[in-house]
Amino acid sequence: MATPCITSTAVQRYLITAIIIAVLCAGLATLAFYVPALSWIILIALVPLLVALWNTPLKPLNAVIMTWLVATFIHACINAPLMPTIIALRDMPRFSLPVAVLVSIGAWLGLAIYQGAFTAPIGIISVVVRRRWGILLAVIAVACAWTLSEYVRSLGVMGYLWGCLAYALLPQLPLLQIAEWTGTYGLVFAIVLVNGLVAAGISYCMQGKCNDTARMRAWAMLIIAGLSVATWYVTGLALMVKWEDELNSAKLWHVIRVGIVQGNVPRWQKRSVHMVTRLLNLHLKLTHKALRSDVELIIWSESALPIPLNEWSYMMRQLQRTATGNDVDMLIGALESQRVENVTAGQTVYRYYNACYALNRTGQWMGTYRKIRLVPFGEFVPLRKRLPFMEFFAALPQDFTHGNSIKPLRVSSGRFGIAICFDSLFPWIARMEAHQGAGALIIITNDEWFWGSWMAKHHADIAILRAIENRRYLMRAANTGISRIIDPLGRVQKELQLSERGILIGTVALRKDASQTIYSRHGDWVIVCTALLLIGLIIGARLSSHRTQLERGT
Structure with missing residues (x-):
């Protein structure tokens, strides 16, 4: 009868330890994300987890559960503001307050559990490599595995990159600069690698009971971690100096003057068709105010006109008159409809897109960019047609359709890579635009639905990394803020704050030549390298284990 008691006690002790480590890591990561001055803490936020994985005799399943x-x-913790956001938006799917509270808690917990599942396999990888190859290779294995997990969770229509470790470093501008080589996932690798080196130093000390040899190894790991961060930081400063010199070279850049319109329109005013003319007049009034500053390009935010603009011919003509009468290019956030004939069913259906229209100063419509990454349960409901009960969660009577083409929009003032709202979380979209010759990047968004200011601020800061990755000026037009102009070094030149109605006038430079960063040209090469390295380590560990078993058998 003693064995079950001991087993039960051991399980309880393990669960308590795992929860304490989870709370500690989550607390450190939360400080890094929510407090800009403490963003550097992300470099040690995973240390408690790694120390536990490498210094306790965990079974593979226990390592997976702990991770x-x-x-x-x-x-x-990072998605906690999602709950009050859903409660605040309860009028869209017409939830009562109690139902909205339950749905918000369920969505928050479900999202956290789902996202955590992508990271879980790192536990067993870490333990296996540690036992077969030692701590140093375990550090590399964990960095590779965590980087791949961030990439994998961004894939598919349910992909979600909010809370990516690299985004915690957004306030640390020098540390972001290597993204022009490595992209976002290279930053993730560097962050986890530093965490691993610090954890390795602590592990050496714990395993050697602080004897001289263990102490020397521990200090060596900590010094390597410190030198790695210092080299990383100094390299970033050097890159900033280099690009500062390039920005001052007039022959490389074509300078234009832009005006960003921030309408600050609450969502309830966008629901009625009767309000559309008022919204048009509001944005035109702000546009004419911006035109007094001799701008060459006007940018309206996402869904500035919440109707299928291609169906409203009189509005299109009015916008054309504005463009031709003032010799200005315009990029306009609005919906787009597409009529599709279903020959088999013998009926006509309409698809709707969240789009950005390009209007040339000659009055010619130059095409649209259709939003690629739609917000799950906001702009579409997964499995809505196959599972009838999913209709309960629908915020819209009909789902939007995903765009399927990524290419810059060309107007008289240049070629611009467009991203709409959720698109900006995924680095490959802006990268493909730059690769196809975009001279500058533009994000149009509507962050009015975010609860509080942190999510809107964090969403705006992510644009900094998109500018650095591709070394392009980036203009961000947000309905309720934060609208910004960001230079290729990631520095915010000008901005309009949250809940402010007005215009943002600034000067941006478009790259004249076809110069591209390593990331713009080659994409996520870091993912390929980390995948190959991790596969090699896992296969090597497996072969080593097999050889050991054969030797014991012999």
Whole structure:
């Protein structure tokens, strides 16, 4: 009868330890994300987890559970503002307050559990490599595995990159600069690598009971971690100096003057068709105010006109008159409809897109960019047609359709890479635009639905990384803010704050030549390298284990 008691006690002790480690890691990561001055803490936020994985005799399943718990707690903390956001938006799917509270808690927990699952396999990878190859290769294996997990969770229509470790470093501008080589996932690798080196130093000391040899190894790991961060930081400063010199070279850049319109329109005013003319007049009034500053390009935010603009011919003519009468290019956020004939069913259906229209100063419509990454349960409901009960969660009577083409929009003032709202979280979209010759990047968004200011601020800061990755000026037009102009070094030149109605006038430079960063040209090469390296380590560990078993058998 003693064995079950001991087993039960051991399980309880393990669960308590796992929860304590999860709370500690999540607390450190939360400080890094929410407090800009403490963003550097992300470089040690995973240390408690790694120390536990490498210094306790965990079974593979226990290692997986512990890693999953840590990742789940981190995502739960970072996505906490999602709950009041859903409650505030309860009028869209017409939830009562109690139902909205239950749905918000369920969505928050479900998202955290789902996102944590992508990181869970790192536990077993870490333990296996550690036992077969030692701590140093385990550090590399964990950095590779965590980088791949961030990439994998961004894939598919349910892909979600909010809470990516790299985004915690957004306030640390020098540390972001290597993204022009590595992209976002290279930053993730560097962050986890530093965490691993610090954890390795602590592990050496714990395993050697602080004897001289262990102490020397521990200090060596900590010094390597410190030198790595210092080199990383100094390299970033050097890159900033280099690009500052390039920005001052007039022959490389074509300078234009832009005007960003921030209408600050609450969502309830966008629901009625009768309000559309008023919204048009509001944005035109702000546009004419911007035109007094001799701008060459006007940018309106996402869904500035919440109707299928291509169906409203009189509005299109009015916009054309504005463009030709003032010799200005315009980029306009609005919906787009597409009529599709279903020959088999013998009926006509309409698809709707969240789009950005390009209007040339000659009055010619130059095409549209259709939003690629739609917000799940906001702009579409997964499995809505196959599972009738999913209709309960629908915020819209009909789903939007995903765009399927990524190419810059060309107007008289240049070629611009467009991203709409959720698109900006995914680095490959802006990268493909730059690769196809975009001279500058533009994000149009509507962050009015975010609860509080942190999510809107964090969403705006992510644009900094898109500018650095591709070394392009970036203009951000947000309905309720934050609208910004960001230079290729990631520095915010000008901005309009939240809940402010007005115009943002500034000067941006478009790249004249076809110069591209390593990331713009080659994409996520870091993912390929980390995948190959991790596969090699896992295969090597497996072969080593097999050889050991054969030797013991012999």
